[in-house]
Amino acid sequence: MANRKSAPTPMQKQFAETLEEQRFEMFLHVARELTGRAKxxxxxxxxxxxxxxxxxxxxxxxxxxxxxxxxxxxLSNVYWLSSEQAVIDxxxxxxxxxxxxSHKKKVTDDNEEIDDFVK
Numbered sequence: 001m002a003n004r005k006s007a008p009t010p011m012q013k014q015f016a017e018t019l020e021e022q023r024f025e026m027f028l029h030v031a032r033e034l035t036g037r038a039k040x041x042x043x044x045x046x047x048x049x050x051x052x053x054x055x056x057x058x059x060x061x062x063x064x065x066x067x068x069x070x071x072x073x074x075l076s077n078v079y080w081l082s083s084e085q086a087v088i089d090x091x092x093x094x095x096x097x098x099x100x101x102s103h104k105k106k107v108t109d110d111n112e113e114i115d116d117f118v119k
Contacts, residue, residue: 020066020067023067023071024065024066024067024070026067026087026088026091027067027070027071027074027087027091028059028062028065028070029091029094030074030087030090030091030094031058031062031070031073031074032054032055032058032059033094034074034078035058036049036051036054036055036058039054071084071087074087075087
């Protein structure tokens, strides 16, 4: 009896493409954050990185790359990240940090609105 390769399951068909897209976006995000934060640290005191311009430039640099290529570049250049799972964990830490910062900013903005009405 010959070994038959089974056809992809409906779930595999549905999620295969989106999984690759998610991996690409996740690894691009981590690479962008790592590189941007490193550039920010190298700037002279009092200078700030223009994150919007940096993000646009960075995304163009990796436009034709695959998720695996970006992952390989991260693992090759960042000594303290040694696995795909470590990069995924860092992605979620970055997301969590952004959410916390967003909530703090909202609280600050809400307080400023109240202050606008105080004499």
